[in-house]
């Protein structure tokens with residue numbers, strides 16, 4: 001077995017963050033937490049520091065540093081507490097971190113994740129929004145800085161496992177691979193008509209039938225925007241032309257995705273719908289370790305179901321392919337408009353079934369440009385957020 005691996009954890013207080021801590025907790029002989037970041041739930045850093053004794057902890061504001069520092073010093077004297085974008089980048093590029101779990105939600109995750117890439121780290125990518133916002137730029141940086149990308153999204157982690165390994169450990173659509181079959185549970189409203197979606201409440205949208213996740217990604221699953229973001233993520237991660245990425249509805253979420261080969265073989269990866277499996281896979285790669293996950297009992301599951309996605313009831317899927325065809329800043333605009341619309345829905349300012357209309361309006365209003373710099377991508381992100389807020393207030397206020 002290899003030496004203890006240092007792990008930086010961006011987004012330690014979130015759903016993926018907690019699952020990552022659970023796997024690290026189970027394997028102290030393999031992993032050491034070297035840095036951890038929080039945002040709104042900074043107070044939780046005290047317990048994380050007490051248990052894991054990281055070198056660096058990052059919270060949101062200077063006031064929080066002042067309030068939390070004495071508590072953290074008392075439980076973990078070796079931990080430095082810092083705040084702000086530079087501290088996030090420092091956590092991501094910590095010299096003792098061999099692996100960086102990128103689990104901040106939304107576009108806010110791009111800059112720190114890119115800092116990890118530029119430091120040449122092994123990046124465990126949960127923050128799919130980074131690739132949607134600036135896919136080409138991000139992948140170029142991975143190559144230039146010799147970083148390694150391991151997908152955490154269960155679907156992409158499954159595809160990674162089902163694809164052949166190319167030179168340098170790359171996983172891509174090599175000759176002989178026909179297509180990627182991206183599975184999706186269909187979310188909590190899989191069987192509802194479009195008309196039935198108008199009265200959906202935030203709590204209903206966040207009650208996913210299979211997965212337990214943060215609120216933003218739960219709403220994304222309910223609109224199937226999550227699958228839309230994953231189509232774009234797969235395009236960049238696996239160098240896959242959009243017409244070779246197909247979505248398959250699979251309500252049980254036992255098969256996490258599949259790869260179809262020219263000879264007719266379809267290779268699937270199966271497992272419990274528990275994020276500790278892809279997290280343990282990526283943390284230990286290429287070894288395999290116990291993730292603390294219940295064993296899969298296929299006889300108890302009995303039947304697996306599959307269906308076609310409905311692009312009429314879930315227009316986010318159609319928009320994903322359109323965004324890929326347009327390219328450039330369209331991805332950043334798509335992602336930002338969705339974040340603003342989802343926040344509006346969660347705060348009771350937008351009806352659930354207006355989320356995609358806001359996104360489509362913003363895509364139409366902002367002309368796409370090539371993405372050549374991080375600043376360019378972030379500028380498109382800012383303009384799209386502004387436009388989404390305007391469109392919501394003027395045309396879709398609920």
Ligand SMILES: NC(=O)c1ccc[n+]([C@@H]2O[C@H](COP(=O)([O-])OP(=O)(O)OC[C@H]3O[C@@H](n4cnc5c(N)ncnc54)[C@H](OP(=O)(O)O)[C@@H]3O)[C@@H](O)[C@H]2O)c1
Pocket residue numbers: 010011012013014015016017037038039040041042102103104105106108126127128129152153154211212213214215216217275
């Ligand atoms: N949950 C899943 O099962 C799952 C599966 C696949 C992929 N993902 C992806 O993983 C990422 C995290 O998802 P999640 O469900 O874990 O989300 P979550 O539970 O909402 O956690 C998000 C994390 O990001 C931090 N954060 C939020 N805004 C931030 C900001 N502006 N700056 C710095 N940190 C910020 C949060 O800090 P506080 O909590 O302290 O506010 C929290 O630690 C997302 O990109 C999601 O798409 C999640």
